[in-house]
Amino acid sequence: MSPDAPAEKLDLRWEQAVVAVPEARTGGWSNLSLAALGAASLVLGLSALDAANFVAEQFARSPWLGGITLLVALFGFGLIGWAGIREMRGLAALDAVDRARVAFAAGDTARARLETLRWAESVPAARDLLPALRDAPDTATLRALLEAGPLRTLDAQAVSLGRVAATQAFAATAISPSPAWDALVFGWRAIRLVRQVAALHGLRPGFAGTVALLRRSAFSAVSVAATNVLADAATRAVVSNPLIERLAGEAATGLVAARRMLSLARAAAAACRIVPPA
Template identity: 30%
Template sequence: MTSTQRPRAFRIPAADQTGAIEGDVAPPSTVRMVEEPFEIVEAADGTPVPVAPKSRAPWLSLLLVALGGLVSLGIGLSLERMISDLFAAAPWLGRVALVLLGLAAVALAAIVVRELAGIWRERRIELLRARAVEAMATRDHTGAQAVVRDLAALYAGRAALAGGTKRLDTLGDAILDVDDRLAIAEHELLSPLDRQARNAVATAAKQVSAVTALSPRAIVDVAFVVFSAVRLLRRIATIYGGRPGFLGFLRLARSAFAHLTVTGGMAVGESMLQQALGLGIAARVSAKLGEGVLNGLMTARFGLAAMAVCRPLPFIREPAPRITDVAGELLKGSGAEKPAP
């Protein structure tokens, strides 16, 4: 079939009159960009369509659970047979074994409670630090007030910080900027704790440096460095209110090493130049002295990373400690020596 419509002419409106024509659709004023298409997809009507997460078989978790169950069953059966044999041999031996088993169960329960309490305290501090960072990023005044209240509650039982807690209570609902409110809380509550932590780091660095320089065996150096790092991490966590158990200590150690890795281990700039010069001069005097300075500096680095991990707030207005603040005497002492002729 042939078309019966005749040709038609249309008038093209001017550019400034395009939007005035009835029925025209205005172009979109904004363009929505999605940076994470694998996490969420914006549909055409604006309804978020979640993408199903990738499922992975928890083989490692299943292995650990299965092995733990087998070990628990084996221990239980062994204890049951031992107690039965003791009852068969002499009833009083069986009763003594039951009493000892009860004491072991009570001790195990106490250890579990202590470990859970330590992990809870660490999680509380980590959550407090994350909330403070989020409040500063979003300028959330209500969130900042909640962080200050929780921080004051964390240190409510410390007599040395009672004055700072009272001064924070007087602020109440005063109109303050988010950074100012958190900075006041940092100055009143965390400044004294920062001084204690810096002193602990400086003391540990001096001890490691002296023992390494004087010890005759390398195994003694390694053992004392590890012992000092463990004691320093526990000390700093206790200062800031963590008091971790064994599992909590492992979590803190992993976080501290991760922070040390992210920050590069050795700082770049004037601090690293001082370290290199001090270590070079000390090594010329004595190889053991150079090892002592190096181990002391690395202990100080680990202590600074532990402070950043255990502190309930990030450094806002208070200056973050540097290597020269906690190990400056090591650098000065090594630089003051003159090389032997």
């Protein structure tokens, strides 16, 4: 045996001891989120108290006037409460996607199967696969079934949505009068695209959920808008002839916007996947 044999055995044991560790989750409430929640609680709480005092005053004046005031207050606060419930449901659905990803990364078959079945029940493209998912023996089989079936379909549908959005972004950018208007139209269409891709994956994100998806897709409304403005300004500066600037510059800016919209569609699809892309 060579003198290096113990070292070789030690290296082999070291390599065998290395196991895959799931990526640590960095979620949680940020200071800004806590401050916003506190401010919203104060505004809603004080508004509710003020509304209650006003309703009591109306009842003191007349029972029918108090009843009408109470119905109006209940209707308004009920809509606010329902909106809050929908926001929480959207965030809970995103959290379920995170739990599934952690389960797949850790090789936890039982939890991965449970989260996959919950997800498949809410996604039309995956419902036909429910019996096979229930019988899957391990996470590798679950992943293979998802990749070969619903996830491939959803990726293709997301790209189709991205092409439609890219065509609209190209047309809107080519005829818009200013870079600021380009940024506004592009930002609005990008947010709508993210929500459409999320709906394909069984998610119904509200405002907070859409912001979370934009962050996960490595995009933000500010950066996309700023990039679009800078790209348009740079394109306009390349040429000096007014006619060439109008024809070539606007077309080039529209192509940049269309390409970014397609990239956003693919990134949003990757962020919504129950199994992260390989």
